[in-house]
Amino acid sequence: xxxxxCATAEKVNELKLLSTSGDGEEDEKGGTDDVVNPWEVxxxxxxxxDYDKLVKRFGSSKIDDxxxxxxxxxxxxxxxxxxxxxxxxxxxxxxxxLNRYEQKKPFFLYTGRGPSHxxxxxxxxxxxxxxxxxxxxFDVPLVIQLTDDEKFLWKDLKVxxxxxxxxxxARDIVACGFDVDxxxxxxxxxxxxxxxxxxxxxxxxxxxxxxxxxKGIFGFDDSTCIGKVAFPPIQAATSFxxxxxxxxxxxxxxxxxxxxxxxxxPYFRMTRDVAPRLGYPKPALIHSSFFPxxxxxxxxxxxxxxxxxxxLNDTNAQIKNKINKHAFSGGQVTVxxxxxxxxxxxxxxxxQYLTFFLEDDxxxxxxxxxxTKGALLTGHLKKELIGILQAIVTSHRERRALVTDEVLExxxxxxxxxxxx
Amino acid sequence: xxxxxCATAEKVNELKLLSTSGDGEEDEKGGTDDVVNPWEVxxxxxxxxDYDKLVKRFGSSKIDDxxxxxxxxxxxxxxxxxxxxxxxxxxxxxxxxLNRYEQKKPFFLYTGRGPSHxxxxxxxxxxxxxxxxxxxxFDVPLVIQLTDDEKFLWKDLKVxxxxxxxxxxARDIVACGFDVDxxxxxxxxxxxxxxxxxxxxxxxxxxxxxxxxxKGIFGFDDSTCIGKVAFPPIQAATSFxxxxxxxxxxxxxxxxxxxxxxxxxPYFRMTRDVAPRLGYPKPALIHSSFFPxxxxxxxxxxxxxxxxxxxLNDTNAQIKNKINKHAFSGGQVTVxxxxxxxxxxxxxxxxQYLTFFLEDDxxxxxxxxxxTKGALLTGHLKKELIGILQAIVTSHRERRALVTDEVLExxxxxxxxxxxx
Numbered sequence: 001x002x003x004x005x006c007a008t009a010e011k012v013n014e015l016k017l018l019s020t021s022g023d024g025e026e027d028e029k030g031g032t033d034d035v036v037n038p039w040e041v042x043x044x045x046x047x048x049x050d051y052d053k054l055v056k057r058f059g060s061s062k063i064d065d066x067x068x069x070x071x072x073x074x075x076x077x078x079x080x081x082x083x084x085x086x087x088x089x090x091x092x093x094x095x096x097x098l099n100r101y102e103q104k105k106p107f108f109l110y111t112g113r114g115p116s117h118x119x120x121x122x123x124x125x126x127x128x129x130x131x132x133x134x135x136x137x138f139d140v141p142l143v144i145q146l147t148d149d150e151k152f153l154w155k156d157l158k159v160x161x162x163x164x165x166x167x168x169x170a171r172d173i174v175a176c177g178f179d180v181d182x183x184x185x186x187x188x189x190x191x192x193x194x195x196x197x198x199x200x201x202x203x204x205x206x207x208x209x210x211x212x213x214x215k216g217i218f219g220f221d222d223s224t225c226i227g228k229v230a231f232p233p234i235q236a237a238t239s240f241x242x243x244x245x246x247x248x249x250x251x252x253x254x255x256x257x258x259x260x261x262x263x264x265x266p267y268f269r270m271t272r273d274v275a276p277r278l279g280y281p282k283p284a285l286i287h288s289s290f291f292p293x294x295x296x297x298x299x300x301x302x303x304x305x306x307x308x309x310x311x312l313n314d315t316n317a318q319i320k321n322k323i324n325k326h327a328f329s330g331g332q333v334t335v336x337x338x339x340x341x342x343x344x345x346x347x348x349x350x351x352q353y354l355t356f357f358l359e360d361d362x363x364x365x366x367x368x369x370x371x372t373k374g375a376l377l378t379g380h381l382k383k384e385l386i387g388i389l390q391a392i393v394t395s396h397r398e399r400r401a402l403v404t405d406e407v408l409e410x411x412x413x414x415x416x417x418x419x420x421x
Numbered sequence: 422x423x424x425x426x427c428a429t430a431e432k433v434n435e436l437k438l439l440s441t442s443g444d445g446e447e448d449e450k451g452g453t454d455d456v457v458n459p460w461e462v463x464x465x466x467x468x469x470x471d472y473d474k475l476v477k478r479f480g481s482s483k484i485d486d487x488x489x490x491x492x493x494x495x496x497x498x499x500x501x502x503x504x505x506x507x508x509x510x511x512x513x514x515x516x517x518x519l520n521r522y523e524q525k526k527p528f529f530l531y532t533g534r535g536p537s538h539x540x541x542x543x544x545x546x547x548x549x550x551x552x553x554x555x556x557x558x559f560d561v562p563l564v565i566q567l568t569d570d571e572k573f574l575w576k577d578l579k580v581x582x583x584x585x586x587x588x589x590x591a592r593d594i595v596a597c598g599f600d601v602d603x604x605x606x607x608x609x610x611x612x613x614x615x616x617x618x619x620x621x622x623x624x625x626x627x628x629x630x631x632x633x634x635x636k637g638i639f640g641f642d643d644s645t646c647i648g649k650v651a652f653p654p655i656q657a658a659t660s661f662x663x664x665x666x667x668x669x670x671x672x673x674x675x676x677x678x679x680x681x682x683x684x685x686x687p688y689f690r691m692t693r694d695v696a697p698r699l700g701y702p703k704p705a706l707i708h709s710s711f712f713p714x715x716x717x718x719x720x721x722x723x724x725x726x727x728x729x730x731x732x733l734n735d736t737n738a739q740i741k742n743k744i745n746k747h748a749f750s751g752g753q754v755t756v757x758x759x760x761x762x763x764x765x766x767x768x769x770x771x772x773q774y775l776t777f778f779l780e781d782d783x784x785x786x787x788x789x790x791x792x793t794k795g796a797l798l799t800g801h802l803k804k805e806l807i808g809i810l811q812a813i814v815t816s817h818r819e820r821r822a823l824v825t826d827e828v829l830e831x832x833x834x835x836x837x838x839x840x841x842x
Contacts, residue, residue: 153628159621192613192620199614200580206648207574211632214647226635227627230651 033057037219038263039154041290041300047346048297051089051262051289058265060090060287067094074098077137081359082130082288090262092272093284097257101138106419108248109134110238110256110283112145113173115165116155117303119313120172122389123291125396126356128176130288131259135179141247141417143256144173144185145238149192153227163189167408172312174411175400181418184247185411188234195414197250198243201278205233208274217266235264236271239283246414255281261300262287292352294326313397316390323350323386324379331371331378342374343381350378350385357388454478458640459684460575462711462721468767469718472510472683472710479686481511481708488515495519498558502780503551503709511683513693514705518678522559527840529669530555531659531677531704533566534594536586537576538724540734541593543810544712546817547777549597551709552680556600562668562838563604564677565594566659570609574648584610588829593733595832596821602839605668606832609655616835618671619664622699626654629695638687656685657692660704667835676702682721683708713773715747734818737811744771744807752792752799763795764802771799771806778809 034049035042043049055062063086068079071094082088100107111131113124135142146166152159166187173185192199211229214220220229237243241254248254258268265287272282290300293308301309310322330348332338345351345368358364367384370376455470456463464470476483484507489500492515503509521528532552534545556563567587573580587608594606613619632650635641641650658664662675669675679689686708693703711721714729722730731743751769753759766772766789779785788805791797 149624152624159624189620189624190617193617194615196611196614199610203570203573203580203610203648206651207646209647210644211641211647211650212643215643220632222633222636223631225628226630226632226651226654227624229632230627230647233647 036263037266041263043298046296046298048292049290054262055090058090058262058269060092060262060265060285061094063089063091063094063286067091070095070098074102075137080130080133081361082126082133082356084361085355086289087126087356088130088259088286088288090287091285092268093282094257094286096255097284100255106140106254107138107284108140108241108254108256109138109142110145110258111142111260112147112235112238113169114147114151114154115162115169116151116157117311118165118168119311120169121301121303121309121311122353122356122392123301123309124169124172125176125312125392126288126291127259127261128173128178130286132176132178134257134259135182140182141419142178142183143238143244143247144170144178144183145235146170146185146187147231147235149188149227149234150231153225153231159189163187167412170408170412171400171403172396174403174408175396177399178411180407180410183411184244184414184417186414187412190412191414192234195243197245198237201237201240201243202233204278205236205271205274206230208277209233209270213270217270232267232270235267236274239268239271239275240278240280242280244414247417247419252280255284257284257286259286260288261290263290263300291356292349294322294328294349296328296349297347297352310389310393312393312400314393316394319389319393320386323382323389327353327382327385329378329382331381332374335377338377339374343371343376343378345371348378348381350382353385354381354388357385357392457684458687462684464719467717467719469713470711475683476511479511479683479690481513481683481686481706482515484510484512484515484707488512491516491519495523496558501551501554502782503547503554503777505782506776507710508547508777509551509680509707509709511708512706513689514703515678515707517676518705521676527561527675528559528705529561529662529675529677530559530563531566531679532563532681533568533656533659534590535568535572535575536583536590537572537578538732539586539589540732541590542722542724542730542732543774543777543813544722544730545590545593546597546733546813547709547712548680548682549594551707553597553599555678555680556603561603562840563599564659564665564668565591565599565604565606566656567591567606567608568652568656570613570648570655571652573610574646574652580610584608588833591829591833592821592824593817595824595829596817598820599832601828601831604832605665605835605838607835608833611833612835613655616664618666619658622658622661622664623654625699626657626692626695627651629698630654630691634691638691653688653691656688657695660689660692660696661699661701663701665835668838668840673701676705678705678707680707681709682711684711684721712777713770715743715749715770717749717770718768718773731810731814733814733821735814737815740810740814741807744803744810748774748803748806750799750803752802753795756798759798760795764792764797764799766792769799769802771803774806775802775809778806778813 034044036054068083072079097107109131111127146169148162148166151157152162170185214229214232239256241248242250242252268283268285275282293299293301295308303309307326310319327349330344332341354364371381455465457475489504493500518528530552532548567590569583569587572578573583591606635650635653660677662669663671663673689704689706696703714720714722716729724730728747731740748770751765753762775785788797792802
């Protein structure tokens with residue numbers, strides 16, 4: 001073992017995923033396939049990822065009108081605009097979850113994030129906003145996993161720093177407004193080292209999965225450090241109810257629904273493969289598309305690139321400046337040309353952000369029409385967005401300020417939740 | 422992932438070790454190299470492993486007369502017969518440990534075992550007898566790791582059963598008479614899931630070691646389950662004092678001395694490679710030879726083969742029967758031939774067991790002389806051994822009966838030990 005070998009292990013976050021990055025063949029548009037895996041998202045087209053193709057490649061199901069209608073009928077709630085607009089666009093076993101809801105059988109929600117930066121950004125909000133809504137609609141317990149161990153293994157971070165970032169991110173997550181009586185947030189490092197039930201499930205899963213399999217699913221190779229090789233079962237273990245005996249009283253047959261961005265799907269394909277062999281139910285999933293980087297939809301917003309991101313602790317001035325300066329525009333170069341030719345919403349980042357954060361369907365439709373025909377200028381579109389984002393970030397900041405150490409501890413203490421099992 | 426793939430992962434305990442099983446070339450005796458790794462020990466010669474060759478292959482140092490004399494001079498204790506007779510025959514950095522002892526600088530002892538059977542056998546006693554003696558000589562704390570997670574991963578065992586066996590074995594270990602004020606015994610499963618400090622060290626080590634490296638050191642391949650791939654850092658983490666903050670008050674610079682059979686050396690070669698990169702001292706080692714199977718010195722005594730082993734819960738009758746029936750004899754076929762040609766102590770298992778358990782040097786020497794020249798018959802040699810083993814096992818059984826749940830809990834509770842750091 002040499003120092004070079006160790007250094008090599010550190011570099012493996014430039015992974016090219018075998019099974020999830022496509023086969024390199026040219027597609028019908030003449031470009032090569034998009035790269036989508038837990039560590040890299042890159043589209044060949046400026047409109048972003050070809051999600052139809054991704055659903056086929058991953059073997060998940062598209063969320064169609066029928067599912068949205070059933071969702072509304074079963075729950076009695078109008079579908080969230082993330083569902084109506086196809087931001088959550090793909091699923092696995094969503095009908096099973098709706099069946100259980102109809103039959104009043106228990107299930108739980110599971111989402112999470114990898115804490116690599118002290119503040120979350122707008123993109124990180126998406127699964128949490130949607131999960132909060134699902135929690136309200138379904139009235140079920142929720143576990144939120146902070147993979148500080150993952151970030152330590154993949155990034156140039158000390159383990160103490162990764163753990164600190166988990167707690168910082170947890171404050172942002174609490175600020176999203178989850179029901180404290182029904183939500184357990186945990187750091188991997190702290191929960192694994194205090195939960196025998198969770199560690200037992202990690203071991204059980206690690207015994208069922210070979211190196212060959214994680215090589216195929218995650219693109220690991222011989223120079224991958226063994227911490228990364230052994231990590232996927234940690235994300236899998238959270239899917240199983242008996243990993244949380246304090247919540248589910250040791251029951252192992254309560255399935256979960258995982259709202260997440262689709263780049264996390266490889267973890268749960270592995271989990272769904274392992275589950276029946278352990279006698280556990282497969283997790284259901286509902287996948288979101290990516291929140292695009294300011295520079296354009298070819299990549300997703302990333303904490304590692306400050307200029308690609310609007311952080312939840314940015315000031316109003318920073319938000320204004322970032323949107324005006326960096327948000328890729330689908331408008332024309334001059335006002336005259338814009339008025340003559342119109343803007344292109346398909347690639348315009350400010351417009352795309354509005355589809356995430358402007359809830360009013362009619363207003364959004366009007367903006368699209370006006371922008372497309374050139375009646376609305378880029379500056380005005382951006383101004384609309386800036387106002388909305390400033391309001392969101394300001395109110396987030398206010399709610400985050402209320403998250404005291406005591407409040408945080410409440411969410412993060414392993415405990416019984418107010419739900420009967 | 423298929424069920425076959427999972428089944429394949431289970432079979433990998435038939436590992437052939439690349440770096441520790443030799444290169445398959447014929448040696449000077451015309452046989453191929455011995456196989457020595459944590460999961461397999463097999464000698465080509467009926468006298469057993471060629472330990473001189475092993476020391477060269479592993480890159481450790483032979484324990485020579487000079488070291489034994491220095492040990493006696495520094496500690497003021499006559500060397501244990503395991504040292505005098507070369508049963509502990511190899512080391513790494515033993516002089517560093519003696520230096521620290523001379524300079525009154527702290528160090529600790531670390532040993533362990535993999536609990537794969539409810540009762541330990543005679544061979545398992547060897548490191549514990551020697552470690553107990555070292556603890557008395559050096560007056561230092563001792564940590565004893567029970568790798569129940571390893572046994573779960575390598576054997577066809579449920580995780581709960583592996584954990585139960587750890588506690589059964591712990592009773593045998595306590596019965597060896599360790600100082601309760603200076604000894605901490607732990608199950609991996611229970612300590613990892615309750616010690617943040619230990620888990621952090623596991624992660625730190627897992628980040629430093631690539632799949633390529635464990636492939637080279639342990640012979641893992643692509644069909645190895647990822648639990649096994651990630652296991653070596655668990656055995657490594659125990660070498661570092663800050664894995665036990667309750668004992669060493671968070672200090673990370675206290676080295677350990679590991680008494681173990683030499684098949685465990687691959688774990689600690691890896692550990693010694695990683696240690697400086699983490700700013701930790703390298704563990705020192707003192708290696709024993711193997712306790713031979715009843716059938717002969719080509720393999721070691723193994724719990725998996727009941728007829729190869731004398732268990733610590735065998736009755737006097739069972740011991741008598743096993744030795745008489747199974748212990749490979751170096752004697753001749755008839756009394757007349759034996760008296761004419763003499764016996765061969767080099768391959769005689771009863772004689773070899775006496776080197777482990779008959780402390781009286783003069784008596785052992787006399788037995789060897791008499792047996793070699795044919796004056797002592799196999800039956801008498803075996804009778805001598807049977808008496809000694811029955812006494813050892815009886816007194817072990819009596820001491821084990823005194824190990825109540827409360828006593829066991831004392832040893833196995835993470836706590837401050839009576840040693841000042």
